[in-house]
Amino acid sequence: MIAYQKLIVYYFSGTGNSKNVALWLQEIAREKNMGSRLINIAAIDRITIDAPTADELVVFVSPVHGFNYPPVMMNFILRFPKGNNNVLLLNTRAGMLIGRYITPGMSGISLYFAAIILKTKGYVIKALHPVDMPSNWISVHPGLNYKTVKYLHDKNKEKVTAFARKVFNGKSDFKAVREIVQDFVVLPISIMYFIIGRFVFAKTFYASKDCNNCGICMKSCPVKAIKIVDNRPFWTFSCESCMQCMSNCPRKAIETAHGSLIIYSVIHSLVILVLFYKYFTSWFFSIDNEIARFFIESVLFIVLFGVWYRLTHYLLQFRWFERFVVYTSLTKYKFWGRRYKALKNI
Numbered sequence: 001m002i003a004y005q006k007l008i009v010y011y012f013s014g015t016g017n018s019k020n021v022a023l024w025l026q027e028i029a030r031e032k033n034m035g036s037r038l039i040n041i042a043a044i045d046r047i048t049i050d051a052p053t054a055d056e057l058v059v060f061v062s063p064v065h066g067f068n069y070p071p072v073m074m075n076f077i078l079r080f081p082k083g084n085n086n087v088l089l090l091n092t093r094a095g096m097l098i099g100r101y102i103t104p105g106m107s108g109i110s111l112y113f114a115a116i117i118l119k120t121k122g123y124v125i126k127a128l129h130p131v132d133m134p135s136n137w138i139s140v141h142p143g144l145n146y147k148t149v150k151y152l153h154d155k156n157k158e159k160v161t162a163f164a165r166k167v168f169n170g171k172s173d174f175k176a177v178r179e180i181v182q183d184f185v186v187l188p189i190s191i192m193y194f195i196i197g198r199f200v201f202a203k204t205f206y207a208s209k210d211c212n213n214c215g216i217c218m219k220s221c222p223v224k225a226i227k228i229v230d231n232r233p234f235w236t237f238s239c240e241s242c243m244q245c246m247s248n249c250p251r252k253a254i255e256t257a258h259g260s261l262i263i264y265s266v267i268h269s270l271v272i273l274v275l276f277y278k279y280f281t282s283w284f285f286s287i288d289n290e291i292a293r294f295f296i297e298s299v300l301f302i303v304l305f306g307v308w309y310r311l312t313h314y315l316l317q318f319r320w321f322e323r324f325v326v327y328t329s330l331t332k333y334k335f336w337g338r339r340y341k342a343l344k345n346i
Contacts, residue, residue, distance in 0.1 A: 003170030004057040004086075007036040011061040012073045012222065014242025016342025017092040017133035018061045024157055025059060028164035041076050042222030051081035057168070058085045058123070060114065063242070064093040066193025067108020067186045070240045072223055077114050080121065088127040088167055089114050095132030095156070097148045102155060104132045107183050108190045111176050127167050128176035131156055136243045136340040138331055139201060139256040143338025153343045196298045202239035203309040204261055205246070206316060207232050208326050210253035217245035217254065234313055237306065246331070247339045255337070257312070259328020264308045268301055276300065 007029040013019035022038050029036040037056075052058050062073040069077070069091065093105030111128040119125060134144050134152045144152075167173055176183070202225070207217075217233055218226045225238035226245060233245075233254070246254040280287070287293050315321040331337035 004055075004168060005034060006053065006056040007034050007059065007168075008052045008056045009036070009038045009059040009061060010041050010076070011038065012041050012063070012070065012076075012242075013061075013342075014063065014222065014240070014244040015136045015247045015340050016344075017131075017136070018063055020153070020342050020344075021061050021090060021092060021131055021133070021156075021160055022059075024160045025061075025164050028161060028168060032165075032168055034168065041073065046072070046076050046079065049076070049079055049081060051083055052085055054083075054085070056085060057088065058083075059088040059090065061090045061092070062110075064091050064105060064107060064110050065241060066197055067106055067110065067183070067190035068194065069110045069114060070242070071194075071198070072240055074114070077117050080118070082121045084122045084124065086126045087118055087123045088129065088173075089118075089125065090127070090129045090131055092131050092133040094135035094137065095152050096135060096144070097151060100151075102132050102152065104130070104179075105135065106186055107176050107179065108186050109183065112180075112183070127163075127173040129163055129173050130176050130179075131160060133342070134340065136247065137241070138243070138246070138337060138340065139204060139241065142336045143340055145338065149340070149343060195295075196302055198241065199237050199302045200261070200305060201241040202235055202237050203305055204256045204258070205235040205239065205254060206257050206313065206325065208253045208255055209319075209322055210251045211249075212251060212253075214250065216248055216250065220244055220248050230314055230317060232313070232316065235309075237302075243340065247341050249339075252337075252339065255326060255329040255331045257325055257328070258330050260308075260312055260325055262328075264305055268304065272300065272304060273297065 007025065009022045009025055011018045011022040026036045026038055060077065062069045089111045091107055091110050093107055095105055096103040107130045115125045115128060132152065133156055134149045135141065163173055211232055222242060222244065223238050223240055225236045226233050227236065228234065287296065312325065316325065326332050
């Protein structure tokens with residue numbers, strides 16, 4: 001029995017994981033003679049959103065960033081028109097591999113937050129389903145090898161295929177709820193990532209001397225967060241850290257400035273904050289509330305890191321400084337900086 005006649009999938013994808021999941025869902029839809037539409041939300045108007053037709057099963061697929069959907073997907077869902085369609089919510093969440101065991105990522109609040117928003121708009125949630133696609137976040141960990149990536153793709157395609165056949169027949173799937181305790185344990189991290197982390201990571205990308213200004217990174221950026229400043233790519237705070245630019249660069253010129261971030265963090269902690277509290281207290285009043293201190297320090301960190309990034313970006317034109325930044329970037333080295341792209345035609 002086929003419960004639905006049509007499928008519409010809204011996806012956001014940096015390096016292709018979520019796009020692959022969308023394509024796998026479409027394969028099963030075609031197998032069941034369902035009409036299907038895949039919509040890349042980065043390629044459409046996200047302010048005025050067309051509502052799905054009343055007979056469409058609606059699916060949202062997005063990676064997890066900081067234990068939540070990235071802002072581009074959350075804002076899309078917040079603006080999504082009201083309706084009463086059935087909805088499937090999926091995420092891709094940084095799977096790893098130990099031997100033949102797939103270590104799952106963590107969904108955090110991504111599926112639950114989106115489900116609450118859509119429920120208030122009138123939709124019926126039929127699935128909360130995580131997919132442990134390969135992690136692409138080489139700003140944080142070494143890149144995965146091809147064997148691991150291939151194994152994770154093969155296994156996840158099998159799982160998504162089984163999931164699709166189940167839910168397209170009208171059944172529900174709330175696999176994510178089994179992990180609700182651990183997902184809410186990381187809620188503070190999710191909040192901190194939204195407040196400060198995403199902005200910090202946005203300002204860690206830079207282009208080395210190998211950049212030839214081909215413009216691929218700017219053209220392919222899903223949120224148009226890259227512009228040219230001082231004749232080289234410059235990442236704005238709008239960056240989602242989706243890793244598409246780093247993965248697509250034909251010259252592998254885009255790196256993560258680990259050394260620069262560490263140096264700034266030390267200066268911020270040992271110099272800037274000490275001076276700030278010393279003079280603010282003497283000129284105004286003492287700040288004793290821990291929550292207030294956290295927000296003040298977060299704002300200071302982000303604003304001054306933006307200034308630091310602009311300064312280092314300017315200094316990259318000097319060979320000695322550019323080389324220093326490059327060789328203190330872990331993504332420069334083979335043991336770490338293996339670029340990731342989701343596999344195709346599997």
